[in-house]
Amino acid sequence: MEHATIVAIATAPGRGAIGVIRVSGPRAKAVLQRLAPGLSPVPRVATLSTLRVDEAVVDQALVLFFPGPKSFTGEDVVELHTHGAPRLLNVVVQAALREPEVRLAGPGEFTRRALMNGRVDLTRAEAIVDLVEARSEAEVKSAAARLEGALARVLEELYQPLLQLSAELEGTLDFPDDAEDVGSCAPVLNRCLEGARRLEASARAATQVRQGGLVVLYGPVNAGKSTLFNRLVGAARALVDDEPGTTRDALEATVEVGGQLVTLVDTAGLREGAGRVEALGMERTRQVLQEADVAVLLRPQDAGAELETWRAEVPDERRLEVVGKADLLDRAGSVPAVSGLNGTGVEALLALISARLGTFDGEALVAGARHLEALIRVREALERARDALVGSTVEVVAGEVSLALSALGEVMGLDVSQARLDALFARFCIGK
Ligand SMILES: Nc1nc2c(ncn2[C@@H]2O[C@H](COP(=O)(O)OP(=O)(O)OP(=O)(O)O)[C@@H](O)[C@H]2O)c(=O)[nH]1
Ligand SMILES: [Mg+2]
Structure with a gap:
């Protein structure tokens, strides 16, 4: 577990009306004390405050303090909304870095901490990148719906019955004497297959939105x-x-x-x-x-x-x-x-x-090619499981259902590898 406090400019480079600096970690409040001495911020309330670097006044800024764990990252978070002058933003960041155990954030590091601390799940973390990168209104809507949790819910609706089905089949394997006819699984299996097909169609629609x-x-x-x-x-x-x-x-x-x-x-x-x-x-x-x-x-x-x-x-x-x-x-x-x-x-x-x-109909929830590929595997495994109900053994059916379950888990981010996280967060900009 890393305890460094991270700081970054969260707004786009260049001049703007305002610039936002984000700080997250155990020393976020200490950074704020250094920049705005004497300020005792009320949690989640914007306060106009004078920022100082080495005693000199550098700006009037809007200051926000979000105590962990109910913050974006799950840690203490400070946001400074200054005027959007690139030189000013740099001066403030440099001053923050003089505080011990504070360093610059890497790309996507705020969101990564949010993910690690359970503040967002993988589908939402991915939606954040897609939202930032969106090139059309349809992409904005698709990403926003996922950010709101729509994808997570839809995936869960398939995951739970599949998990139960898998448990029942495994049970049959362990206690073959109690085994009912494996054909009794057919209705549940068919419903899962229907769900998998809908998800796959949604992933194809999303690919269309992207392209x-x-x-x-x-x-x-x-x-x-x-x-x-x-x-x-x-x-x-x-x-x-x-x-x-x-x-x-x-x-x-x-x-x-x-x-x-x-x-x-x-x-x-x-x-x-x-x-x-x-x-x-x-x-x-x-x-x-x-x-x-x-x-x-x-x-x-x-x-x-x-x-x-x-x-x-x-x-x-x-x-x-x-x-x-x-x-x-x-x-x-x-x-x-x-x-x-x-x-x-x-x-x-x-x-x-x-x-x-044709217009975007809100069905294009699933993000990218990676999701589509995994969802195709879910659907294919379930089709093989259904075919295996007739004339095959319970082992075969159980094996296919468990394959479907793990492919679905990949989309949900239940078993995410470090490499995949690195690849995801490499797409983020610094400050996100
Ligand atoms: N009055 C009028 N003239 C036009 C219009 N569109 C194009 N033109 C003129 O028609 C000529 C050809 O226009 P282009 O846009 O080059 O036509 P094009 O279909 O791309 O032609 P090619 O590339 O040769 O196949 C030019 O002299 C244009 O100024 C229009 O809407 N109204
Ligand atoms: Mg022409």
């Missing part, structure tokens, strides 16, 4: 794809010119559409008789179209026989057709129109894309 959708702009040359791309990205990323065949390489950017992360791709326009490099570009367009979740066909209002060839590039269910250069149209058609130049119809297009991608 986001792939939206590809395609269509004939000069349709205005790059202009629209630039408008959606909010920056002049792609070259725009009235010469057909301007874009030759697929270009991608990450944008948020309806709260979801989307990779948006601008592609080389399609036409007959393109030169060699342009033809290579069109080849690339066709490749990325295969993977697209939504392919936006941007085309002129009056398209002739070519329209069917453009449509044929992508199956109907993944294609969204829009007419470009809406600002030049004198009559509205049946297909929605959009102008990358002046923004007409862009909001409506985003709404259509968002509807096609």
Whole structure:
């Protein structure tokens, strides 16, 4: 057990309105006494206080004291909300470090202490990193739901009956004479299997949330794809010119559409008789179209026989057709129109894309690839257990159930290895 007191700047580097310094450990209060002599803080109440370093006044700060064990880390915690000046924050941290047994915190060390002291469980610790790293509203919601404990509860709902089932099967092994027919386990086992399948589906949905959708702009040359791309990205990323065949390489950017992360791709326009490099570009367009979740066909209002060839590039269910250069149209058609130049119809297009991608439904609770992999093992083991009910021995069924149980335990963090903790906390920033 380590007894060092740790200190770190908890806010992002650089200037800001406020900067927060966090201190945790047995000497947290001593650090506070050094910086704000004479202050006797009321637990969990913000107090405006003068901070001093070597007698000199350095700032007016809001001071908070959270006595352990009812604090974030489970230890005594002090938070100093100073003005957000990087030099000032450093001066205060350096002063704190002069207190004996105080050192700088490593990445994620506050959360790690919270985990060690039972203040958060692993699913919540992981949710904290995901929340900090979230790139879209959907990721924020997924991480926040896990932080609130939703994942822990759902896992527990599967874990408890599985644990009981496992105990019963082991009992049967120990006292074979009392053995009922192993088939009597079937209802419970099937319910567990259902639960495991739901969790797996949720993990797949979460992977989708993390990766986001792939939206590809395609269509004939000069349709205005790059202009629209630039408008959606909010920056002049792609070259725009009235010469057909301007874009030759697929270009991608990450944008948020309806709260979801989307990779948006601008592609080389399609036409007959393109030169060699342009033809290579069109080849690339066709490749990325295969993977697209939504392919936006941007085309002129009056398209002739070519329209069917453009449509044929992508199956109907993944294609969204829009007419470009809406600002030049004198009559509205049946297909929605959009102008990358002046923004007409862009909001409506985003709404259509968002509807096609589907929205985050709160089911995407499970975090990452690691969870998905373990949950697949849970489901597979339970399927084998169910199959073994007919024509196999109790040993086999019990063995599979116990495999499922330990894979589920991995997700719950019941048996966490040091290496996995190190890997998790390496993703944290200092001060978290
Ligand atoms: N009036 C009007 N002109 C546009 C609009 N979008 C693009 N243009 C013009 O149309 C020409 C082609 O635009 P791009 O955005 O380069 O078209 P593209 O589809 O990327 O073309 P390629 O890369 O050659 O396939 C340029 O001269 C643009 O200024 C629009 O919404 N309205
Ligand atoms: Mg282009």
